[in-house]
Amino acid sequence: MGEYEPKIEVNFPDNVSAARGSTVTLECFALGNPVPEITWKRANGVPFPSKVKMKYSNAVLEIPSFQQDDTGGYECVAENRMGKNTATGRLAFYAKPQWIQAVKDAALAIEERLHWECRANGKPKPSYTWLKNGQQLLSGDRITVVDGVLSVSALALSDAGMYQCVAENKHGVIYFAAELMVLASPPDFTGNVLRALLKAKAGTTVTLECKPQAYPVASILWKKGNLPIHINDRVTLSPDGTLRLANVSKSDAGGYTCFARNRFGMSSTTGRLLVTDPTRITQGPVDMEIIVGESIVLPCQVASDPVLDVSFSWAFNGQLIAKGDGHFELTHNAPVTAGDLMIRNIQLYHAGKYICVVDTDVESLSAVAILIVKGPPSPPDSVTVEEVTDSTAQLAWSRGRDNGSPIANYFIQTRTPFTVGWQRVNTVPEIIDGNTLTATVVDLNAWVEYEFRVLARNSVGVGEPSPVSVRTRTEDAVPDAAPGDVGGGGGSRSELVITWEPVPEELQNGESFGYIIAFRAFGEVSWTHVATSAPGASRYVYRNDSIAPFSPFHVKVGTYNSKGQGPFSPVVTIYSAEIEPSGMPAGVWARSVSASEIEVNWQALSYSPERVLGYEVVYWEDDTKPETMGKVRVPWNQTVVTVSGLAANTQFFLTVSAFNTAGTGPFLPAINVTTKKPPPAQPPMNIEWTLIGSQLSLYWEPVAATESESEVTGYKVSLSYRRQRHKEVNALTTANSTAELTLPEEEEDYVIRIQTLSEGGLGPASEPIRVHRLSKITPGYRAPNSWLSLEFHLERSATGFETKRINRHSRAAFSLDRAEFADVRPDGFLWRRCVMSGK
Numbered sequence: 001m002g003e004y005e006p007k008i009e010v011n012f013p014d015n016v017s018a019a020r021g022s023t024v025t026l027e028c029f030a031l032g033n034p035v036p037e038i039t040w041k042r043a044n045g046v047p048f049p050s051k052v053k054m055k056y057s058n059a060v061l062e063i064p065s066f067q068q069d070d071t072g073g074y075e076c077v078a079e080n081r082m083g084k085n086t087a088t089g090r091l092a093f094y095a096k097p098q099w100i101q102a103v104k105d106a107a108l109a110i111e112e113r114l115h116w117e118c119r120a121n122g123k124p125k126p127s128y129t130w131l132k133n134g135q136q137l138l139s140g141d142r143i144t145v146v147d148g149v150l151s152v153s154a155l156a157l158s159d160a161g162m163y164q165c166v167a168e169n170k171h172g173v174i175y176f177a178a179e180l181m182v183l184a185s186p187p188d189f190t191g192n193v194l195r196a197l198l199k200a201k202a203g204t205t206v207t208l209e210c211k212p213q214a215y216p217v218a219s220i221l222w223k224k225g226n227l228p229i230h231i232n233d234r235v236t237l238s239p240d241g242t243l244r245l246a247n248v249s250k251s252d253a254g255g256y257t258c259f260a261r262n263r264f265g266m267s268s269t270t271g272r273l274l275v276t277d278p279t280r281i282t283q284g285p286v287d288m289e290i291i292v293g294e295s296i297v298l299p300c301q302v303a304s305d306p307v308l309d310v311s312f313s314w315a316f317n318g319q320l321i322a323k324g325d326g327h328f329e330l331t332h333n334a335p336v337t338a339g340d341l342m343i344r345n346i347q348l349y350h351a352g353k354y355i356c357v358v359d360t361d362v363e364s365l366s367a368v369a370i371l372i373v374k375g376p377p378s379p380p381d382s383v384t385v386e387e388v389t390d391s392t393a394q395l396a397w398s399r400g401r402d403n404g405s406p407i408a409n410y411f412i413q414t415r416t417p418f419t420v421g422w423q424r425v426n427t428v429p430e431i432i433d434g435n436t437l438t439a440t441v442v443d444l445n446a447w448v449e450y451e452f453r454v455l456a457r458n459s460v461g462v463g464e465p466s467p468v469s470v471r472t473r474t475e476d477a478v479p480d481a482a483p484g485d486v487g488g489g490g491g492s493r494s495e496l497v498i499t500w501e502p503v504p505e506e507l508q509n510g511e512s513f514g515y516i517i518a519f520r521a522f523g524e525v526s527w528t529h530v531a532t533s534a535p536g537a538s539r540y541v542y543r544n545d546s547i548a549p550f551s552p553f554h555v556k557v558g559t560y561n562s563k564g565q566g567p568f569s570p571v572v573t574i575y576s577a578e579i580e581p582s583g584m585p586a587g588v589w590a591r592s593v594s595a596s597e598i599e600v601n602w603q604a605l606s607y608s609p610e611r612v613l614g615y616e617v618v619y620w621e622d623d624t625k626p627e628t629m630g631k632v633r634v635p636w637n638q639t640v641v642t643v644s645g646l647a648a649n650t651q652f653f654l655t656v657s658a659f660n661t662a663g664t665g666p667f668l669p670a671i672n673v674t675t676k677k678p679p680p681a682q683p684p685m686n687i688e689w690t691l692i693g694s695q696l697s698l699y700w701e702p703v704a705a706t707e708s709e710s711e712v713t714g715y716k717v718s719l720s721y722r723r724q725r726h727k728e729v730n731a732l733t734t735a736n737s738t739a740e741l742t743l744p745e746e747e748e749d750y751v752i753r754i755q756t757l758s759e760g761g762l763g764p765a766s767e768p769i770r771v772h773r774l775s776k777i778t779p780g781y782r783a784p785n786s787w788l789s790l791e792f793h794l795e796r797s798a799t800g801f802e803t804k805r806i807n808r809h810s811r812a813a814f815s816l817d818r819a820e821f822a823d824v825r826p827d828g829f830l831w832r833r834c835v836m837s838g839k
Contacts, residue, residue: 005083006036011076012089018066019171020095026061028076028087036078036085043073043088068093096172097122101148103165107181109215114152114159118176120167131164157182183215186265194258194271199308199361202275206248210241210258212267218260225255250275276305279360284367285341289404291460292375294346297331300356300367301338308360312339317352348375348403374404376463377456383469386438390446390477390509396438397454397466405458407434412441413465415451418506422453422465434458446477446509476510479503479559479566483515486557486569490661491577493549496542498574500557508535510561515540518568519555531560549662550578550611581658581665583608585615585639588656588668595648595678595710595760601640602656612636613660618667619643619652633659648678648760649708677710679763684715684737684754687766696741696752696771703756703763710760717741718765720751733757743771 010029018024030036038058042048049070053062063070071093078085101119108114120126128148130137137145144151148167152159160182167174189212200206210220220241222229231237234246241260245252257270285298304310314321314330321328321341327350329342339358343350351373358365378400387394395412410432413422428440434456444450452469455462483500491497498517514533517540520526530540552575558568587603600617614636620629634641636658646652651674657667680703687700698717705711714735721744732739743750750771756763 003033003082006030006032006078006080006085008076008078008085008087011087012074014089015092016089017092017094018063018070020066020068020093022066024063024066024070024091026063026074026076026089026091027059028061028078029059030078030085032078032080032082034080034082036080039077039079041075041077043075063091066091066093093123094171095121095123097126097167097169097174099167099174099176102176103163103178105179105181107183108155109217110157110182110184111154111216114150114155114180116150116163116165116178118148118165118167120148120174122167122169122171124169126167126169129166129168131166133161134164137163155182157184184264185213185215187212187214187218187260187262187267189213189258189260189267189269193269194256197272197274199274199276200248201278201362202249203247203278204362206245206252206273208243208245208256208258208271208273210243210260210269212258212260212269214260214262215264216262218262218266221259221261223257223259229256245273248273248275274307276308276360276362279304279308279310279358279363279365281356281358281365281367285354285356285369287370287372289372289374290346292346292348292373292403295342295344296346298341298343298354298356298369298371299338300340300358302358302365303337304360308362310336311359312336313357313359314339314341315355315357316350346373348373351404372404374458374460376461377402377405377407377458379464380410380454380456380466383452383454383466385452385469385472388472388474390475391442391444393441393444393450393452393472393474394438395441395452395454395469399437400456400463400466402434402456402458403460403463405460407456407458409433410436410439410454410456412439413453413455414441414444415468416445416448416506418448418504444474445506446474447511448506449473476561476563478564479507479509479513479561481507481509482559482567482569483557484569486555486572488555488574489576491541493577493579493662494543494545494547495577496544496547496553496574497577498540498542498555498557500538500569502536502538503559505535508559508561509566510563512560512562514560516558516560516565516568517555518558519553522552522554547576549576551576578660578662579610580663581605581608581610581612581660583612583658584666584668585656585658586668588654588671590654590671590673592673592675593642595676596646597642597644597761598646598652598654598673598675599640599642600654600656604636604639605658608658610662610665611660612658614638614658615656616659616664617641617643617654617656619654621647621650621652646675648675650675676760677708679758679760680705680709680712680756681764682756683764683766684756685766687754687769689752689769689771691743691771694743694745696743698739698741698752698754700737700754700766702737705758710758712756712758712763714757715739716755716757716762718753718755719743720753721749 008028008030010027012026012028016024028038030038040058040061051064055062061074071091073088073090076087097120099118099120101117103116103118106114118128130145130150137143137150139145142153148165150163160180162177162179164175164177192211194208198206210222212218222237222243229235229243236244238244241258253273253275255270255272257268259266259268280303281300282303283299283301285300288296290296300312302310312330312332323330327344327346329344331340331342332338339356341354341356351371354369354371356367380397380400382398384396385393386396412425412427414425415422425441426443428442429436432439441452449471451471453465455465481503483503485501488496488498496519498519512533513535514531515537517530517532518527519542520528532540552573554571555574556568556571559566583605585602585605588601590598590600593599602615605612614634617632618629632641632643651672653670653672655667655670658665682703684700684703687698690697703712714733715737716731716733717739719730719741752769752771753765755765
């Protein structure tokens with residue numbers, strides 16, 4: 001057809017109405033050759049918002065969610081090189097009604113006024129209609145209907161019902177409903193009566209509310225007792241019926257009644273006002289300073305009107321102190337006039353503000369105290385080792401909390417692998433004051449790993465130690481310690497044995513530690529040096545056939561390590577190994593002393609080229625049994641010895657030889673001797689005694705020895721007692737079976753034992769005979785042999801039974817003197833009954 005200008009075939013109407021929120025579509029289709037390009041624009045020149053979409057090569061304009069701002073003129077332009085053509089139109093906005101203010105259900109008293117207003121928006125602007133129970137309302141005597149406002153004056157019961165507000169325009173109608181209830185009732189105080197008893201502090205303002213439920217509103221009248229209340233500057237009545245009494249006093253106390261009346265009836269409510277004296281805190285907590293670990297009581301005592309209920313509570317740093325805290329305890333008394341707070345074992349975190357709160361029926365009071373808790377300083381922190389030498393270490397640390405008392409000074413402790421626990425060390429400065437945070441530790445050992453910690457002190461005490469520093473080794477140095485206790489001697493022939501106390505590892509001062517042993521014979525000038533690289537060595541043996549026996553040497557021992565040679569010990573004299581004595585003692589003889597002892601005698605060596613340290617006695621029972629051998633050694637100046645602990649009535653072989661550090665010399669042929677028979681095994685029996693004054697007479701049956709026992713040659717009587725806490729023992733011997741003893745005066749208890757005497761020794765002792773001091777009062781005797789066990793039950797008049805057990809020997813008859821019961825009579829009670837039984 002050839003080229004031609006655009007021709008719009010389909011376009012939108014001149015006027016388009018669209019609803020709020022709808023999607024508006026404008027179409028603009030054009031023909032032309034070449035194909036025309038379509039563009040859109042608004043008549044006011046405002047750009048399209050981002051929500052506008054172009055479709056189908058811009059032939060369709062789509063506006064979603066249409067709003068008031070989208071109204072106005074729109075233009076479609078179709079253009080190619082042959083020309084252009086346009087189409088225009090307007091978009092108009094419309095909206096159906098929508099509520100912006102609605103009414104609510106109402107419950108109003110009869111004769112009150114109703115005012116309801118509803119509002120809706122829409123385009124065009126909506127009109128309003130009011131309906132009651134579905135019937136349209138029109139303005140009348142009491143009813144006014146203006147647009148969306150409904151007013152009804154002086155409500156009657158007939159006005160109750162369902163009401164509807166109707167908003168309408170040409171695009172729609174909306175309804176909103178509400179119910180009106182018209183209330184009519186006499187005054188009713190149910191749920192809002194006066195308190196039966198109202199307590200108020202003198203001088204305060206008291207408010208008594210009178211709010212009955214009444215329709216219509218009731219008129220209010222107040223009475224105190226039977227008299228109307230007169231309104232004045234101090235007594236006021238609010239329009240809502242509330243009575244206020246300012247600056248009340250005791251004269252205001254009494255019964256108050258509120259009367260409420262409307263046309264349906266009358267009602268009243270009564271309460272009693274009690275005016276109390278003000279409460280006072282007579283003793284409250286005071287600011288205090290206290291040491292950690294102590295316990296205190298913070299007082300809180302009040303004086304209050306007896307009719308008031310008083311309660312106490314405590315707050316610590318704004319938090320209420322609850323029961324059950326292990327450190328806090330609230331104490332009360334009855335009647336409640338005090339609520340003290342006890343704090344046990346106070347810790348640092350207990351420092352702060354303490355408030356005692358006193359609550360009564362009419363008021364609340366409080367008292368405040370600040371508690372300062374002092375304690376030892378907190379641990380210093382960040383201990384570092386900044387510089388190290390062979391004997392010093394430079395330390396630095398940071399300050400810990402002083403916990404209420406300024407830090408007076410610091411001190412430093414150290415630990416090494418060689419110490420037990422922590423030890424205090426010397427420092428420069430010697431005394432580190434509380435403002436100093438660095439110090440130099442001195443007098444350290446070289447080449448030792450050290451750990452350090454710092455402690456702080458204040459007026460309260462020493463705090464916990466700081467964290468431990470990093471383990472640090474001091475620098476190495478030449479040894480400065482020499483071995484101790486250098487000595488030696490002994491050993492085998494042609495040996496010089498040298499010994500010393502090794503230097504502890506912590507004093508070796510470096511690596512490759514060892515010893516230098518120096519020695520020289522008497523008269524020589526030069527030293528022989530030998531080194532050993534064993535740090536733990538403590539002995540060196542020099543062997544040389546030219547060394548004469550027991551010849552003197554000068555000896556010293558030194559130290560060395562990788563840094564150099566250290567000091568030598570002082571020079572000491574030791575002797576080379578000696579040889580055993582070559583001589584034999586002469587004149588050896590022996591005799592049996594008892595059943596278990598042999599006395600051995602010999603003559604000392606008159607001369608020996610070797611040193612003699614002493615003599616050795618060797619004895620045995622049977623030459624064929626060497627395991628029965630025993631030996632005894634004595635010094636060189638002793639030529640007699642008693643061998644004890646031997647078997648009775650047994651033959652023993654003996655020999656004697658000299659000895660020194662090299663061993664024992666030759667010995668003579670053995671001699672033999674037989675021990676004596678043993679003493680009788682039977683102790684003295686049937687011992688009787690009589691005590692008159694201080695004179696004690698003893699009698700017993702003679703002991704007869706058997707064939708295998710030594711004959712009895714006499715008896716030994718031992719008397720023991722205590723004098724000024726020390727035990728005294730006296731003894732006498734007698735050839736007969738009787739003895740007379742004089743007991744020392746002023747003593748309480750005595751113990752007597754009797755033994756047999758024989759050439760075999762002392763026999764076994766008799767059973768102890770106990771004599772009490774009170775026994776001197778009355779003579780008596782004992783007759784023991786085979787045992788009869790007797791029990792004496794003595795009953796005291798006030799305390800019941802007490803038992804005394806006494807062992808007795810059997811006889812046809814025996815007597816007991818009252819003195820024997822002295823030790824079971826600790827008080828002045830009388831014995832009422834004695835029961836004896838035995839088996």
